Amino acid sequence: MSSKLKGYAGRFLDVDLTGATLSDRVFDEETLRLYMGGTGIGSKLLYEEVPRDAAWNDPRNMVSIASGPLGGTAVGGSGTISIVTKGALTGGATSVQANGLIGAYMRFSGYDGVIVRGASSDWKYLVLKDGKAELRDASPILGLDTYETTDRLREMHGAKGREASVLSIGPSGENLARFAGVFVDHGHSASHNGPGAVLGSKKLKAIVAFRGGGRVDVHDPKKLTEVAQEMYKDVEYFRGTIGGVANMYRGAKGDLPIKNYMTYDWGASPEEVESFTEKSIRDRYQVERMPCWGCRLLHSTMMEVREGRYKCHVEEPEYEQMAAWGPVIGNSDVEAAMMLSGLTDRLGLENNEAGWLVGWVMECAEKGYLAESQLGFKTGWGDVEGAERILRMVSSREGFGDVLAEGVKRASEKVGGNAADCAIYTLKGNTPRGHDHRTRWSEMFDTCVSSTSTIETHMGAMSPQSQGPANPMLVSGEVARTKGLMQLEDSVGTCRFNTRMNAGKLAEAVSASTGWDMGAEEAWDVGRRAVNLLRAFNLESGIGPELDRPSTRYGSTPVNGPTAGVSIMPHWDEMLSNYYALMGWDERGIPRRETLERLGIGHVWAGIKGL
Ligand code: SF4
Incomplete structure (x- = not known):
């Protein structure tokens, strides 16, 4: 270079x-x-x-x-x-x-x-x-x-x-x-x-x-600062995601995940719901701001539960942590949710998988699908101490924790029987983010077709009309249309809460940094290139289109709430065909040669043409 x-x-x-x-x-x-x-x-x-x-x-x-x-x-x-x-x-x-x-x-x-x-x-x-x-x-x-x-x-x-x-x-x-x-x-x-x-x-x-004394020289510092300020103006309202549980519960759209997708009814009192609001949490527990590099948003603070059973010092939990350790496991004590969020981070576990795993264990224990002798103790919905015990067992691989440390899919397959049908995961083996995706069709669809184990698109695919069930083809179309934006964001070194995956602004910023004259489409193609490379890598590794699907429970039909009785699954195959076509892939989800060549990665064709 x-x-x-x-x-x-x-x-x-x-x-x-x-x-x-x-x-x-x-x-x-x-x-x-x-x-x-x-x-x-x-x-x-x-x-x-x-x-x-x-x-x-x-x-x-x-x-x-x-x-x-x-x-x-x-x-x-x-x-x-x-x-x-x-x-x-x-x-x-x-x-x-x-x-x-x-x-x-x-x-x-x-x-x-x-x-x-x-x-x-x-x-x-x-x-x-x-x-x-x-x-x-x-x-x-x-x-x-x-x-x-x-x-x-x-x-x-x-x-x-x-x-x-x-x-x-x-x-x-x-x-x-x-x-x-x-x-x-x-x-x-x-x-x-x-x-x-x-x-x-x-x-x-x-x-x-x-930190040292080093710095990175950029082509046009003044222009870059101007673009950064414009980006900031678009997002300065942002106050983190920590209040998401209360917001979603009150929004009553059915997208708050409760008791491992078993119900729409969390069972929290109005006071308990209020305790999960952003204002209540910040007023009671926030002690210090810990911003990331260059970030001026009110996010990433240190929080403290100063006394009681769940005394803890934690970095500001995200919505998904509060959901996992609140409604997913049937808990409505906000301090317990904060303690478990911090513990999961400290032990070094992925929060969503951990929450779905504990929710699955609790449901199976309640229904008798998992014997007390197998787990080693009795547990059930809202058992905070049991959740803590499971996390520690997983982290150390102690006892049944050795099975649970394999993740939701493998653990549920190992236990088998009715327990296998209660587990939330994609057939590729990862678990979703912390929502009830049965009412957020774009996220369920994206999670299942993703090559990275988590959502590959965001924001655009969350527009109200794409949340199904009104127009399933619009859902898969939006997921395809927005592919590459998140990967662009993740290629430039910034936080998506700050730049919102705005390809035009990111291209301007990259141009100011490097001196390249880059437009939005060229920048977006950086992300699309990554999407296709990762898809090809997976296909060549034996991860085929038959795995672009949810597990039985993940793709199940809500039994109550605003989308009771409505399922994405009857539309799945048609949505998949629509998505593959819009991505420039064939009917089996294999990127077409011309798609790869347009992106300048024609060499990939040699690896996938015989599949
Ligand atoms: S950079 Fe992103 S993650 Fe970090 S404090 Fe700012 S908004 Fe939060």
Whole structure:
């Protein structure tokens, strides 16, 4: 790459843990313009360098952890990284993001990203500081939870406050729980599909990156600041997602997930519902703001339950955490939900999978599908202490926790019988985000057709008319139309709450950063390229269109509430055909040659044409 290219630190760090070797990896300008960074570069690396027969825990698997050309700039929330790897739940691609400071600090330390491959024989952590990288012995931090790891590493390196950013795995990742995530600066998680388990299999406990004195030169700082300010004006109203449970319950659309999709009735009193509102939570528990790099929004604060059974110090839980540890498990105590949210992050588990898992265990225990002797104790709806016990068992793989640590799909198949039909997951093996998607058809459809183990599109597909059941083809059409926007966002190194995946604005910002003259369509194609690469990677790995579906319970029909008796499933095949066609894929969901060639990735055709 030309050293004159603005907007980039100029190199990735390639870490081979097998031989404990570190080397620089430099991409030329043409490659960076096609893939940018984050998800784009990660998808290219995954497709080109990970053998299809390599399992998630095979040393030949790779983890790409990368920022992009907006990382560490004036754009709000530009400390974000995207992680791409072959995940532990689906055995296919995953692309997940965490915010915080790490993406900015990696770049200030001289690296646009880190590529991790191989596997170490003993635990290591990686230090990035002032243009240098070093692997160190991780034994002093082994067994620590994600919060403790962050604090201990900052202390060990004499970093005060925000001088260093830490990405880590918790005990769950060390013990290879399949839905272990990666956590940044305490509670920012990149977790779907087990990237923490993959890092655990490689014995990499953490990455520390320092603020130092470095910076990334951009082409036109004034213009970039102007675009960043315009973006901020569009989102300054945002106050996080923490009040989502109360909002959705009061909205009464049927999209709040209650008792593992069993009912529309949460059973919370009006006072309990009020305690889940954003205002109530902030007034009672917020203690300190902990913004990510460059972010001015009211989000990411530290919260404290100061006394009582559920005393805890947690980073502001997201809606999905409050849903998992509230209505999904039949709990209406807000402090218990906050405690379980914090515990899940500390143990290093993916929150949604954990919530669906505990909800499934509780339903099966109540119905007698799971024997008390099997689990080791009695549990049922709203059993907060039982939920805590299950999380700890999963994290340590103790007792029946060893089965549960395999994730919802595998655990339910192992228990079998009626229990198998109660589990919420996609046939690829991942679980959805924390809503009742039976009334949010676009999200259920997108979750099931996704190649990354979580939704691939957002916002556009959430428009009211696309929520079904009025027009199923509009739902699948919207999902197809908006594909690539999220992957663009995840390739530039920013937080989607700040930039809202606005391709035009992102293109302007990237142009100001790099000096390229890039329009919205060219930028959007960066995302579409990643979508097609990940789809092809999965197809070549044996993850075919027959898995673009929900499990029995996930695709079930609501028994009460506003969409009682209405199901997406009668429309599924037609929606799928519509989606494949609009994506430029054939009737089996295989990208067509002309689609790949238009995106400049015609070489992919050789890998999928014979499928
Ligand atoms: S909106 Fe929240 S997650 Fe995004 S950058 Fe700001 S504080 Fe971080």
